[in-house]
Amino acid sequence: MTGTLSGALEARKIPTSPDKLQAEAQGTIDAPEGVMKITHIQLHFQLEIPNGKRSEAERALSVFERNCPVAQTLKGSVQIDYDWEIKELDV
Amino acid sequence: MAKPIEISKVRIYQDEPPNRRAYIGNFDEPFHYGIHGGVKEFYKAEPEVEHPSTLDHIVASAAG
Numbered sequence: 071m072t073g074t075l076s077g078a079l080e081a082r083k084i085p086t087s088p089d090k091l092q093a094e095a096q097g098t099i100d101a102p103e104g105v106m107k108i109t110h111i112q113l114h115f116q117l118e119i120p121n122g123k124r125s126e127a128e129r130a131l132s133v134f135e136r137n138c139p140v141a142q143t144l145k146g147s148v149q150i151d152y153d154w155e156i157k158e159l160d161v
Numbered sequence: 162m163a164k165p166i167e168i169s170k171v172r173i174y175q176d177e178p179p180n181r182r183a184y185i186g187n188f189d190e191p192f193h194y195g196i197h198g199g200v201k202e203f204y205k206a207e208p209e210v211e212h213p214s215t216l217d218h219i220v221a222s223a224a225g
Contacts, residue, residue, distance in 0.1 A: 072173045072175055072181050073175075073178070073179055073181055073194060073215065076175050076178050076179070076181075077178065077179070080178055086175045086178060087175050087176055087177050087178060088176070088177075089174075090175065091175035092172065092173060092174050092175065093172070093173040094170075094171070094172055094173075095169075095170070095171040095172075095173065096168050096169065096170055096171075097168065097169035097171070098165045098168060098169075099165060099166050099167040099168070099169060100163075100165045100166055101166060106166060108169075109165075139214075139215065139216050140215045140216065140219065143216065143219060
């Protein structure tokens with residue numbers, strides 16, 4: 071999902087490298103029916119963006135999942151949730 | 162709520178798009194994600210360095 075988010079941000083002229091976008095993920099592995107599987111993935115995105123770009127960044131964050139190949143592959147099988155923190159920097 | 166069997170912890174760093182690095186748990190060596198082949202053509206992109214896509218990794222995981 072980070073790659074797709076990067077693309078959505080870059081399309082809005084928000085650079086994502088170097089060291090401007092990262093994510094921490096936690097995947098919950100459990101065996102609700104006796105066989106281990108991933109039941110939930112929780113992501114926390116950390117973004118550093120230029121001052122004045124917050125609304126565009128938040129727009130990208132609100133729509134990127136529908137264009138993410140992995141999120142769409144896992145849809146209906148694994149619950150994926152995400153949140154984010156945005157730091158605005160003077161460039 | 163019962164304690165899960167395992168929490169898989171991963172950290173992702175965005176490198177020069179479209180490339181990313183994934184560090185899993187306490188393992189030192191990252192996995193690299195990028196694009197190549199049909200995925201590269203789909204995105205009409207020409208990365209300096211090609212890497213397997215995240216979709217390749219899903220397939221590899223299913224096969225592994």
